[in-house]
Amino acid sequence: MFTPSQADVRQFFCSVYAKSRSGQAQEAIEVLAAHWIEEHPEYHADLADSAAALEKMYDTQTGQTNPFLHLSMHLSISEQCSIDQPPGIRQAVELLVARRGDLHAAHHEVMECLGNMLWESQRAGRPPDGQAYIDQVRRRATRD
Structure with a gap:
């Protein structure tokens, strides 16, 4: 079973965002992730700086949404539906x-x-x- 770390997940989404912005070729899962990233422009600033993304903590008690968790859930639901x-x-x-x-x-x-x-x-x-x-x-x- 694939069990990525928090850093792996954050790096994945930041990498997908960077590839999307530069027009680089993407794997199928990256194309799907890019779609959900595009649907959430409010997360683009978080995704643009991978070094900051690896360090940032999101406090749900103050209403902060964790963009990486949110995007991961979109991917999970998409994958659940596909299979x-x-x-x-x-x-x-x-x-x-x-x-x-x-x-x-x-x-x-x-x-x-x-x-x-x-x-x-x-x-x-x-x-x-x-x-x-x-x-x-x-x-x-x-x-x-």
């Missing part, structure tokens, strides 16, 4: 996208569900409950 893992996530996300009419907005809702699943797993000391995650996404897809 339909956990089984049924692709359809649940597609339903939410159809309901919201916006992939990006739907991803942000799915992130809340993903975060809830991970928090519950850690709190209870048990493996993540993929079915509960999918059920949360489906509930969002069926409400206004």
Whole structure:
């Protein structure tokens, strides 16, 4: 299993941003990451300085969003949908996208569900409950 460090993740996104800006060729995962980076211009300054990015701490208590966590969640959801893992996530996300009419907005809702699943797993000391995650996404897809 691939387990990148915090520094690896930050370096990856900074590198993708640099490649995108200079027009360099990218691998498939980098193209996907570049798409999500483009969707978040508010993160570009953080991504432009890789040395600072490696050192910066984000305090969620003061409302700071960690751009690297946020972008990683976009990538995770994209990958989950591409391989339909956990089984049924692709359809649940597609339903939410159809309901919201916006992939990006739907991803942000799915992130809340993903975060809830991970928090519950850690709190209870048990493996993540993929079915509960999918059920949360489906509930969002069926409400206004």
